[in-house]
Amino acid sequence: MDGYDKYAFEPFAVTVDLAVFTIRDGALHVLLVERGQEPYAGRWALPGGFVRPEESAETAARRELAEETGLQDVSGLHLEQLRTYSEPGRDPRMRVVSVAFTALLPDAPEAHGGSDAARARWTPYDAARNLAFDHDRILADAHERIGAKLEYTCLATRFCPPEFTLGELQQVYETVWGTTLDRPNFRRKVLATPGFVEAVPGGARLTGGRGKPAALYRAGPATTLHPPLLRPTSEGRTA
Amino acid sequence: MDGYDKYAFEPFAVTVDLAVFTIRDGALHVLLVERGQEPYAGRWALPGGFVRPEESAETAARRELAEETGLQDVSGLHLEQLRTYSEPGRDPRMRVVSVAFTALLPDAPEAHGGSDAARARWTPYDAARNLAFDHDRILADAHERIGAKLEYTCLATRFCPPEFTLGELQQVYETVWGTTLDRPNFRRKVLATPGFVEAVPGGARLTGGRGKPAALYRAGPATTLHPPLLRPTSEGRTA
DNA sequence: CCTCTTTATGGTCACTACGACTATAAAGAG
DNA sequence: CTCTTTATAGTCGTAGTGACCATAAAGAGG
Helix, strand or coil, rough: CCCCCCCCCCCEEEHHHHHHHHHEECCCEEEEEEECCCCCCCCCHHHHHHHECCCHHHHHHHHHHHHHHHHCCCCCEEEEEEEEEECCCCCCCEEEEEEEEECCCCCCCCCCCCCCEEEEEEEEEEEEEECCHHHHHHHHHHHHHHHHHHHCCHHHHHHHCCECCHHHHHHHHHHHCCCCCCHHHHHHHHCCCCCCEEEEEEEECCCCCCCCEEEEEECCCCCEECCCCCCCCCCCCCC | CCCCCCCCCCEEEEEEEEEEEECCEEEEEEEEEECCCCCCCCCECCEEECCCCCCHHHHHHHHHHHHHHCCCCCCCCCEEEEEEECCCCCCCCCCCEEEEEECCCCCCCCCCCCCCCCCCHHHHHEHCCCCCCCCHHHHHHHHHHHHHHHEEECCHHHCCCEEECCHHHHHHHHHHHHHCCHHHHHHHHHHHCCCCEEEEEECCCCCCCCCCCCCEEEEECCCCCCCCCCCCCCCCCCC
């Protein structure tokens, strides 16, 4: 931050890009918009936009999240800065530095594409490839980040509605990690972690499921998991 | 990234700020520079500078790191993006978005203050307060980040010279975390983690220490710790 | 109505990891 | 030679967890 008068500085455009995840039909989905203009016209991209003069990147990201999802209240949603992408050639028109964010939604509200985004669509994560700009990379980084954070935080409840069953919570882990987990062991771990989930006073779910009705839980006050809930095959990674 | 023609965008200045840590005399130190001009003239700040037109933020950060430390080869040093700070009022003169990085140095080369930074100095972390801009916040975020990463990565070896003793490695943990660790248990854990450290073929250190000479180790190929090496009192955090 | 399937829930058992602790070895200081 | 200091080896009990097995409670289909 020193030397303002020693080097001239180039003006940059600053944008935010959002990797918005949800779980739909037991599969991880991400919100994409279709680009209407060059470059990358017709290609899918992460939602985002310019940071306005009076905004911070976080404020801009939450504004874009509201616009793209069409949700009335996005204040309770989990929004987290991922990292900043600043490679000189990442936008062919001009020098754009983009601050990427990750957001987690409980369930997919189908109605969206509020303001400027031409078409917005929930896309299965595995099908979200060949995106515009460096968005493939951003999306992969975001996926890796949330997978890692599930291990040592209570983030998984952010994918769930206000009241949920342990089976739904387990499905969050299985969907993001792409693995299966032993149900009794998962249950034991979650219930043994104080503040992770709290039982709903007198409720059990009946109608939907095919099997025995499951108890309902809410997200607890805890934010971190000690000890962590490690992925089955996350051992011995050398690189 | 859509809507280029729909909203005018403000040009931003983009800078990098570096939180460079080392361990000196058993205490965590951070590299600071003294500002020579307004605003915050005479105050200490994190080293940093503008991102040049042809650079990425990472490139700019490594260039600044070389300039401020005066080191010939900074290519092997650990440099990691922390996060981006973009609050509208964080620089009183203009709109500046800063990408913050964290760097870890094995030992403190006293000679530095290479190019534009008036005076650069290693400062004990606990004494690095009341910095310019929002650098107190950046520094605190950086400290929290490296403390957390020590738990589940092999980052601690980045604080050590090429060959080190387990006592030195333990001191890294104790210094960053501000705790004490049980020596035999720490030793057992480190040696039981494959790829964390590797014994130097036939060496033991003699001259310096007062006690029994310690075996020398090098950093191994592993990058992550499974299971993690958790801090003594990092349990039950609710907020 | 009975049986099969499905999901939820409760439990056991063995093994690993770890905190707390004791003991021994090998150096320098006095 | 003894004291101090640091490194290293090992022990013991407990928490956490992976791999199971068993039971309960619902719907589906005969």
